[in-house]
Amino acid sequence: MKEIFSAIPIFVAVVESGSFSLASERLGMTKSAVSKRMSSLEDNLGTRLFHRSTRKLTLTESGEQFSDYARNSVYIAQQGIAAATLNQGSPKGTLKINAPMTFSRLHLVPHLKEFLDLYPDIKVILSMDDKIVDMIEGAYDVGIRIGELKDSSLIARKLAKCNSVVCAAPEYLQRAGIPNTPNDLKNHNCIYYSLFQAGVEWTFLKADKKLKVEPTGNFIVNNSDVICEMLLQGLGICQMPTFIVQKYLNTGQLVQVLTTYNLPDHSIFAVYPERRHMPEKVKVFIDFIEKKFCSAYWDLDYGKSS
Template sequence: MKDNFAAIPVFVAVIESGNFSSAAEKLGMTKSAVSKRISVLEDNLGVRLFNRTTRSIALTEAGEHFSDYARNALVIANEGFAALHNQQDIPKGTLKINAPMTFTRLHIVPYIKEFLALYPDVKVVLSMDDRVVSLVEGGFDVGIRIGKLEDSSLVAKKLVDCKSVLCASPHYIAAHGKPSKPEQLSQHNCIHYSLFQGGAEWTFYKDNKKIGIEPKGNFIVNNSDAIAEALLNGLGICQMPTFIVAEHLKSNKLISLMDDYTLPKHAIYAVYPERKHLPEKVRVFIEFMSNKLGDGFGYWDK
């Protein structure tokens, strides 16, 4: 069956050229290779497609009947190749994106209108989910990932740095005091993000020393928006990415703590399954978001 499909362009070329020699020249093949391909096709189909003489060839009745199907098949295939080529050259089609909920709400959704205005032939299907899901199994074209990348089979492009800060509200600090070192956190209500890929431990660095603390508290949640709201309401202390709390820090609704300690450095990535033949719709989206987010350094930190 595979050989039959491969022989269709050869069969059509012979019809259009009128002989094996011209068809061979058109296809960049030898005359004997063309003749053999047609003979194999005839053997597989169990019919003679051409009547051959030393000077000319002519379609048989079966060949005439088959020629319409062969021509149509070749036209449809070429149209498909052209459509794929155009899709690669021009951003178009459905772009399926998987991204974490809070980051996407704050820093991707506000730019979707502009992106779609720039690329009107693209349709965005956005799945916001704080869980890390398989791009391949979910049929996603591109994903946004924060922190440690678990799936090494994906291609990753760094978009921006992801800074974090230990913070609490002035109301909480007034009621419970301000910790100055990691060991004192055991005396505080530490809010924990249950989907944090770094594990349960909070890590701090000072004077080239790593200090690990397991936070204890009465609120564990799988959504960063909920943590931000709890912090603003004075529930406790948490390590938070600045892409969520930068505005609250600037307005003094939240206060950064233990600033003489350094928190682990993370980054925000665009990930996709294949480096080769990257669809144009994916390439322009990654480029667009990289520029909007700050081209390496998050605009919220500037």
């Protein structure tokens, strides 16, 4: 019975990851060790839990039935651990964070040393990825999300407002002209962010009316740092968050256009799985970054004293 109980978290990791190899990475075990534990679990239960093939790993009918109970037992155990350790001394443990690449580099990473100095018993694993990942499947404790949030079981706390502007380098505007209306963008080289959550259209607001323009241009990329570099080089025009471009607007390296139009309001959120008792390590991290981000300091004029 002891072997069965100890194998349940490994079984759940395999089910949620979809493969032995991904589960082994998640658990910090070798693939062969995970496979052996699952074979031993099947032997102890007297039933086959997985259909194994070179391409796919799927659950048998018995595996499906066992999975429901196993996942619930792991969840309840996690809740118990969180409740038991909620007020026991300083926060501790491994904190897995998922956050967008450029925002992390510019505004999260610079604060992490201070956070780790404040909480030396916390170990941070930061995954920087512009794609929206499954928080539960990836076993993340907290994520940073920017823009509109999709409906999910995650809890969200707003950290700051996320302003955006349409901008370009002065040399580009001298060459291509300054757009006066969103429709003028049809005649411009629009650099496009391929992972833009709002879709393939740029939305502008004026007098309670929405105007949508589909950007077209000769460069599309999935990284905001690269877009910013292309803007600075004068390749084209783009809609960008001020947490990336404000300092270049302040120095004149980039110029905002279409200033009489508003862009949709977006925010920066911390998201985390719903739990009856929030782990202390998650609580202190969210409280910490909320204090850092709530003023949206990146919107300040860096060229002047605040």
